[in-house]
Amino acid sequence: MGAVQGNLGELRSSRSRAQVAADAIAELSRESEPGRRLGSKEDLRVTLGVSAGTLNEALRLLASREIVTLRPGPGGGVFASEQTALVKLGNAVLAREIGSALVNEARVVRRALELPIALDAVENATAEQLERMRSSIGEMSAAIDSKDVLAFLHATWAFHGHVAEAAQNELLRHLYANLLDLIESRTTSAAATREGFDDEMRERLMIHEQLLNAIEARDPDAAREAVRNHGE
DSSP states (O other), X not given: OHHHHHHHHHHHTTSOHHHHHHHHHHHXXXXXXXXXXXXOHHHHHHHHTOOHHHHHHHHHHHHHTTSEEEEOSTTOEEEEOOOOHHHHHHHHHHHSOOOHHHHHHHHHHHHHHHHHHHHHHHHHOOHHHHXXXXXXXXXXXXXXXXXXXXXXXXXXHHHHXXXXXXXXXXXXXXXXXXXXXXHHHXXXXXXXXXXXXXXXXXXXXXXXXXXXXXHHTTOHHHHHHHHHHHHO
16 A cells, blocks of 8 residues: 555646545455455545545545445445456456557547436436536636636546436446546646636536536436537
């Protein structure tokens, strides 16, 4: 774990703290027997040197992808999950050394999946999932105010990740989430150099707000329009 902690600071410059923490915990889980206790939330928080909010975001991401299991109460904590064949396949895809051509292909596939993901979320999103989507929208808005393109991209990807979490179709959810991770991990550093995108970011914010409103209203037609606007 010490080596993972040492790498954490180096990676934070190009990736979100929650994603880096999630990667570190995922590595622990992969190296552990299914069902093994990785530690309490506080143990992991202190070891990784992150805030409670950052750790909780990382654990939500890992739990949604069945990499860890969270158990409350005495003797509870964070445990390595018994991964299904589907999850293992998704992790194998992410572990591959990939080039820009495959990233571009991943974007095409992700775009094709956005409508079925959105329609699934329209039917199934919970109040808690909607609140996480709203939180990401707030982070997108704050990033525009601070002219932070990198933070805006992270918040945008987080929003789409929360939409995917609401999908009940397991294959669709895992495939989309893994594609999102693949794209984010390979494009964040380049995006950090972009400047002067205030108008574009505001337009993208409005489209994502449109999608959130459609999901909240359980309106599939409005969701279709938002996805169509997102792809233009």
